[in-house]
Every structure is written in structure tokens, then in C-alpha cells.
Amino acid sequence: MKAHIESLLNAAIAGLQAEGGLPHDVAVQVEIDHTRSKEHGDFACNVALALAKAAKAKPRELAERIVKALPASPLVAKVEIAGPGFINFFLKQNAYQQVIAQILDAGAGYGRSTVGAGKRVQVEFVSANPTGPLHVGHGRGAAYGAAVADLLAATGFSVHREYYVNDAGRQMDILATSVWLRYLELCGEKFVFPANAYKGDYVYDIGATLHRENGDQYRHPADKLFAGVPADEPQGGDKEKHIDALIERCKALLGPQGYRTLFDLGLNVILDDIRQDLKEFGVVYEEWYSERALVETGAADRAIERLRKSGHAYEKDGALWFRSTDYGDEKDRVLVRDNGQKTYFAHDIAYHMDKLERGFDRVIDIWGADHHGYVPRVKAALAALGDDPSKLDVLLVQFAILYRGGEKAQMSTRSGEFVTLRELRAEVGNDAARFFYVLRKCEQHMDFDLDLAKSQSNDNPVFYIQYAHARVHSVFRQLKEKGYARDRARGAAGLDRLNESHEQTMMATLARYPEVVEGAALAHEPHVLAYYLRELANDFHTYYNAHTFIVDDAQLRDARLNLIDATRQVLANGLGLLGVSAPETM
Numbered sequence: 001m002k003a004h005i006e007s008l009l010n011a012a013i014a015g016l017q018a019e020g021g022l023p024h025d026v027a028v029q030v031e032i033d034h035t036r037s038k039e040h041g042d043f044a045c046n047v048a049l050a051l052a053k054a055a056k057a058k059p060r061e062l063a064e065r066i067v068k069a070l071p072a073s074p075l076v077a078k079v080e081i082a083g084p085g086f087i088n089f090f091l092k093q094n095a096y097q098q099v100i101a102q103i104l105d106a107g108a109g110y111g112r113s114t115v116g117a118g119k120r121v122q123v124e125f126v127s128a129n130p131t132g133p134l135h136v137g138h139g140r141g142a143a144y145g146a147a148v149a150d151l152l153a154a155t156g157f158s159v160h161r162e163y164y165v166n167d168a169g170r171q172m173d174i175l176a177t178s179v180w181l182r183y184l185e186l187c188g189e190k191f192v193f194p195a196n197a198y199k200g201d202y203v204y205d206i207g208a209t210l211h212r213e214n215g216d217q218y219r220h221p222a223d224k225l226f227a228g229v230p231a232d233e234p235q236g237g238d239k240e241k242h243i244d245a246l247i248e249r250c251k252a253l254l255g256p257q258g259y260r261t262l263f264d265l266g267l268n269v270i271l272d273d274i275r276q277d278l279k280e281f282g283v284v285y286e287e288w289y290s291e292r293a294l295v296e297t298g299a300a301d302r303a304i305e306r307l308r309k310s311g312h313a314y315e316k317d318g319a320l321w322f323r324s325t326d327y328g329d330e331k332d333r334v335l336v337r338d339n340g341q342k343t344y345f346a347h348d349i350a351y352h353m354d355k356l357e358r359g360f361d362r363v364i365d366i367w368g369a370d371h372h373g374y375v376p377r378v379k380a381a382l383a384a385l386g387d388d389p390s391k392l393d394v395l396l397v398q399f400a401i402l403y404r405g406g407e408k409a410q411m412s413t414r415s416g417e418f419v420t421l422r423e424l425r426a427e428v429g430n431d432a433a434r435f436f437y438v439l440r441k442c443e444q445h446m447d448f449d450l451d452l453a454k455s456q457s458n459d460n461p462v463f464y465i466q467y468a469h470a471r472v473h474s475v476f477r478q479l480k481e482k483g484y485a486r487d488r489a490r491g492a493a494g495l496d497r498l499n500e501s502h503e504q505t506m507m508a509t510l511a512r513y514p515e516v517v518e519g520a521a522l523a524h525e526p527h528v529l530a531y532y533l534r535e536l537a538n539d540f541h542t543y544y545n546a547h548t549f550i551v552d553d554a555q556l557r558d559a560r561l562n563l564i565d566a567t568r569q570v571l572a573n574g575l576g577l578l579g580v581s582a583p584e585t586m
Contacts, residue, residue, distance in 0.1 A: 001096065001511050002032050004075060005043055005089055012069035013047070021065060026054040034512075041080065041088035042095075042508075048085040059085030096507035097495040103510060103566040104488065111517045111573050116157030122355055123149040125366035126278065127164040130271040131175045132200055137368065139281070139421040140400045140446065143437035143579065145366045146283045147526035148395070150577045155521040160360065161285045164351060167267050168292045169344055173247045174198060175270075176263040180218065180250055182207030189222040194246060195232050196239040206269050210262065218262065220253045277422055281430060282579045294350045300342055303350035303385065304335055312384035322349075327380030349381040356387050364524070369396045369443065395524055400437065400446040409450055428453040434579040435462035438526040456586075458541075461534050465571060466583055468537035472568035473584040475549050479561070482550060486565075491558030498559050502543040506563060509536050513570050517577070526578060533574045540567050 009030045016022040032045050048063035055062050063085040070079060075095040080088045103110045125145025128138045146161075153159045166172065178197040182204050185193075193199070210218065229245040231237025251259045271288075278284070294300045304320065307313035312323045318338035322345070325332050335346040355363045367374070371394075379389035402409035402419060409419075425433055432453040439461070440446045458464050479486065498507070513532070520528040549560045572582035 001075070001091070001099075002043065002515055004073070005032055005045070006030050008070050008073055008076070009045060009047060009066070009087075011071050012066050013051075015069045016065060022051065022055050026051060035088065040082060040086075041090040043089040043091075044082070045087045045089075046085070048087060052085065063087050093499060093504065094496055096504070096511050097498065099507055099511040100495060100562050100566045101492055103569050104562065107569060108573060108576075110569060111514045112154045112156075113514060113518055114156040115518055115522070116152060116155050118158075119156075119361045120158045120160065120359060121152055121362045121364060122160045122162055122358075122360040123152070123364045123366070124162045124164055124355075125149075126283070127166070128274065129166045129171050130267055130274060131171050131198060132202060132270060134274055134277050134421040135418040136402060136421060136424050136448070137399045139424060139433060140437045141366055141368065141397045142278060142281060142283045142421070143434045144395075144397055144442050144526065147434075147438050147529075147578050148364070148366070148521075148524050150579070151517065151521035151524075151526060151529070154577055155518050157521075160287065162287045162289055163285045164289050164291065165271065166291050166344075167271075168295060168347070170244075170247075172263065172267065174243055175203075175266045176259070177243070177247050177250045178203050179206045179210065179266045180254070180262055181246075183210045183218060184220070184222060184225070186211040187216055187219040189219070189225075191222040191226060192232070192234070194239070194243050195234055196243040197246075202270070202273075203266075206266050209269070210265060218254060218258060225249055225253065281421065281425060282434065289351070291347055291351070294347050294354070295342075299354050300347055300350040303353045304342075304346060306353075306385050307335070307349075307381070310384055310386065322381060322384070324377055324380050327376065327383065329377060329380065333377060345377065345381075348378060349385070352378055352382055352392065353385055353387065356382070356391060361391065363392045365392065365394045366442075367394060367396055369398045372396055393524075395442055397442045398445045400448045402448050402450055404450045431466070431580045432460075432462050435465075435530060438578060439530055440527055441525060461530070462580060463586075464541075465533045465537040465575065466581070467586055468540045469568055469571045469575070469582045470584055470586040471540070471544060472564050472571075475561070475564060479550055484550065484557070486561045487554070487558050488562060490555055491560075491562035494555035494559040495562070497556050498563060500547065502539070502546055503560075503563060506536075506539045506543055506567060509539050510566055510570055513574070517574075529574055529577060533571060533578075536567065536571060536574075540564065540571075 009032075010028070013022060013028055013030075017024050028047070028051065030045060030047050031050075032043050035041055035044050048066055049059045052059040052062050057065075060081060063081045067079050067081060067087060075092055077090045077092045080090070082088050123145060125148075126134070126138055126142050128134055134142070149159050149161050174196065175198055178199075181191075181193060181197060184191075186207060225246070229249065230241045232242040233239035250262075254262060275288075304313060307322060312326065313335060314321055314323065319334050320336035321332045322335050323332055333345055334343050335349075336342050352363065375394045375396075378394070379392060382389040382392060402424070428436075428450060436448055436453050437446070452460055453462075456463050476486075498504070516529055516532045520526055543564075547560070549557065549564060551557045551560075575582045
């Protein structure tokens with residue numbers, strides 16, 4: 001309906017321009033909003049106020065000229081001018097009837113658009129280090145990222161979903177060393193496990209696999225491993241220096257091939273677990289991009305060389321630095337340490353360089369909120385490379401706090417360190433997890449009520465919406481049991497009989513769905529769709545409780561069945577975009 005009114009206004013403005021009443025070189029951007037009160041009609045537009053200066057006219061006078069130039073419409077009952085020059089549109093009672101046929105004809109395609117046609121967008125999300133299982137914080141990023149990607153795809157963008165695998169660098173070295181230490185314990189070696197190593201039970205499991213499949217092949221005496229290593233933190237030393245020294249000793253004792261075997265075992269076991277966890281959560285990717293590939297393909301060296309040539313990299317104290325202070329950073333950042341090892345930041349620069357080289361029109365990164373200070377650095381690096389930093393959007397996701405019985409939840413975990421995504425899914429189910437995770441703006445803190453998510457009550461929004469969908473199916477089952485069959489054509493012919501207030505409200509809500517999807521996609525706000533579905537479900541339940549659908553009057557019966565079937569379709573379409581199922585029975 002918005003599009004119809006917009007076309008009327010554009011025709012009126014074009015007519016005024018042709019008559020000389022408006023300059024041709026004025027950029028016309030028609031913005032139409034739903035009114036807050038029916039007293040002001042159904043839609044309002046401020047185009048007269050926006051164009052008044054260019055037209056050299058008072059806004060209200062220009063509004064009058066625009067209204068006179070509006071083409072006739074079978075859907076508009078009247079147009080009024082309000083206040084300083086707002087144009088208010090009042091629709092006829094039957095204006096929204098056509099949406100029922102549109103929905104039933106389009107089916108799963110209703111609400112999809114081509115606003116992003118021809119534009120390639122990469123959405124990178126989760127990208128957790130493969131050093132352990134996914135936790136509930138990663139779960140929110142997964143649900144949010146998947147919904148944003150699906151919304152963009154629904155509005156015509158060509159979407160490439162990507163997971164950046166941090167399979168290089170210090171954290172992975174710590175994991176590999178941790179696995180080896182657990183392996184050595186199983187071999188019978190005695191030592192104090194490092195304070196800064198990974199301690200989760202999953203590390204024991206990987207070490208046990210290594211021992212089971214290789215016996216003592218990778219065993220070395222503990223005294224040889226720890227000889228000359230700086231003291232650990234519990235012994236009054238530095239835990240960082242201690243673990244770094246153990247990593248180097250591990251590499252030296254095992255040799256390149258042995259260390260790579262150990263490294264890849266830990267990486268692949270955990271990465272396979274992450275892939276499976278996300279797949280079960282309904283989150284899939286077009287690509288899992290390896291950080292190690294940046295080194296192997298020379299992309300990291302190429303990015304650094306580009307920064308050197310542009311004058312934004314310099315050497316100091318044996319290290320290579322990026323002049324990030326030129327872009328407002330508080331200090332310059334290291335690209336290559338004095339030991340020759342590239343930093344995470346250097347790899348991130350190369351990765352984003354590669355993203356833009358792959359031809360994406362937009363790149364969306366979904367990161368944890370703790371990366372807030374990192375955003376301007378990456379954008380600065382892209383500018384220093386000569387790329388366009390405005391092509392990069394970084395969306396920050398706050399952590400989710402779990403509550404049970406009004407108190408912060410203490411859930412048991414195998415690792416003893418954090419609540420895993422798999423544990424959350426096991427407790428509340430995928431549907432509740434996916435829906436609850438997107439109920440807030442990504443930058444807002446989220447309290448996840450476990451009791452509410454599991455409840456089968458109207459207070460549980462996902463249950464309430466799914467129940468509306470299932471209720472429609474139950475009506476059609478009852479129809480069959482009573483020996484009736486819906487005649488869609490007969491119902492379409494009787495749509496003018498849908499004049500109850502509940503029916504008018506439902507049709508208006510259904511007609512809003514395409515603009516809700518488009519707005520949620522362009523603003524990266526899936527919560528807008530979630531709340532819309534809650535509103536539509538409420539409209540349906542209210543209608544269900546107030547009226548009988550399977551009446552003796554065949555035409556009225558089929559008209560109402562068409563309406564609730566259209567409602568069912570929109571509920572299914574919207575839930576699908578959020579990764580939530582639409583059950584037929586509950």
C-alpha cells in the first residue's frame with residue numbers, strides 16, 4: 001500500500017514539474033509513514049515540507065497543489081492536509097482486500113523484494129576461535145547473523161555467509177600445547193598443568209584420541225619439556241612467558257611434522273564440533289575461510305607491502321608498525337613482532353583487503369561488543385590501503401545473560417568454564433533460542449529467561465506465534481472433519497464481506513509485512529520482524545476468539561478461510577526468516 005501511495009505522489013510531483021510548478025533538478029524523496037491515529041488517516045507524507053524551499057512556496061500551499069495533482073485511486077477514500085503541510089491519506093474499507101490474493105498467490109515468496117538486486121554482500125559472523133565449543137555468547141551472534149543474512153537475501157541481495165577460521169596464531173598454539181600436555185599425562189608424565197593452558201574436558205578428549213591412536217609416539221620426558229622454562233604464575237612467574245616458552249619447546253621437541261599433526265588434530269576436532277553445532281542450530285555458511293590461507297597465499301605479505309608503499313607502515317624496535325595514529329587512534333599498532341611473527345591485526349587487515357578484492361559491494365562483520373575499539377583500526381587500515389572503508393559495516397553484539405527463576409542461571413558444563421550453545425539448545429530448543437536471541441537490538445544487553453523460553457504460555461512470544469500458525473491448520477482440519485472444502489475463488493468474491501474490525505485490522509497488518517521485511521533487512525534489525533510476528537499473532541488470536549470461521553454461509557466462510565490462510569502464510573514466511581519452525585500442530 002505504501003508503494004501505491006508513493007506512486008500517486010510521484011505522479012503528482014512529475015505533473016507539477018512538467019507544468020513548471022516545481023524545478024526539475026530537485027531531488028525528490030517521498031517518505032510515507034503510518035499514522036499514529038486513525039483521525040489522521042492511514043498514511044502521512046511530509047513531501048510538501050521537504051520541497052517547499054525549492055518550490056519557493058509555503059509548505060501548506062504546495063501540499064494543496066500536490067493534492068490537486070494526485071491521480072484518482074480506487075483505494076483512497078480521501079486526502080487531507082494537516083498542520084503546516086502534511087498530506088494524510090484515508091483508505092477505503094476495501095483497500096487491503098487485494099493483499100489476501102497477493103499472499104495466497106505468492107506463497108513463500110510473499111514479502112520478498114528486489115531492492116538489493118545486483119548487489120553482493122558478505123556477512124561474516126560467529127568466527128569464534130576453534131579453541132573450544134561455542135558458548136551462549138556465540139549463539140546470539142549466530143542467530144543474529146543468520147537472520148540478518150536471510151533478511152538481506154529476502155530483499156534481493158546476493159549474500160555470501162562466511163566464517164573466518166582463526167587457524168593460525170598464538171591461541172591455536174596454546175590449544176595444541178594444551179592437548180599435548182594432556183596426552184603426556186596419559187603417557188604417565190608428571191607435572192603441574194600451566195595456568196594459561198586450556199583446561200576444558202574437551203582438551204582431555206582430544207589428548208586421549210592422540211594417545212589412543214598413536215600410543216607413546218609423541219611422548220617426551222616432562223623434565224626435558226620444562227627444563228629452563230620461565231616460572232608459571234602460581235610459582236611467582238609470568239603465565240604468558242611460561243606458556244609461550246612451552247609452545248616453543250613443544251615445536252622443537254616434536255619437529256614441524258609432529259607439531260603440525262598435533263595442531264591439526266586439535267583444530268579439526270573442535271572445528272568439526274563447531275560446524276555440527278551450528279548446522280544443528282540451522283546456521284550454514286557458503287564458506288569457511290582459513291586464516292592460515294592468508295599466509296599460504298601471500299595475502300598477508302601483500303597487505304603489509306601495500307601499507308609500506310603508502311607510507312603507513314614503519315619499523316621501530318625490530319618490529320613493523322601501522323601508523324594508526326594518523327587516523328585518530330591513541331597509539332600505533334604492531335603488524336609484525338620483533339620475532340618476525342605477524343599479529344592478528346595484520347591478518348585481519350589482509351582478510352578485509354581480500355574481502356573487497358573479491359568484489360563484494362558491502363562487507364558486514366558481526367563481532368562481540370568487546371571489539372568496539374577494534375572497529376576504527378580496521379577501517380583505518382582499509383583507508384591506508386586505498387580501499388573504501390565505508391563498504392565495511394561492523395555490527396556489535398552484546399552478550400546474553402541467562403536467568404532461571406529470576407536469578408542468574410548456573411548451568412553445569414563439561415568444561416566447567418562456560419555455558420555452551422549446545423547445552424542451551426538442549427534445554428530450551430532451537431526455536432526458542434533462535435527467536436529469543438533476536439528479540440533485542442544487537443547492541444543491547446540481553447537477559448535470556450530460560451523459564452519463559454520453555455513455557456507454553458501466551459507470555460512466551462515464540463510459542464504464541466507458533467500457536468497461531470498451528471491454530472490455522474487446526475481450523476482447516478475441522479473444516480475437513482465437517483465435510484466442507486474451501487473454495488478459494490468463492491472466498492475471493494466475498495472479500496467485501498470482511499468488514500468486521502478484527503478483519504480490517506488483520507488485513508492492514510498483513511499488508512505491512514513486505515515493508516517490515518525490507519526495513520528490518522536494510523537496518524539489520526531482525527527484532528523488528530520478531531515484534532511484527534507477535535503483533536500479527538495477537539491479531540489472529542483476537543479474531544479467533546471473537547468470530548467463528550466455519551459458518552453455514554459458504555461465501556463468508558471461504559472469505560474468512562482465505563484471510564486466515566494468508567495469515568498462516570505470512571507467519572510461516574516470517575518465522576522462516578528468523579530460523580524458527582512453523583508447526584502444524586502443537
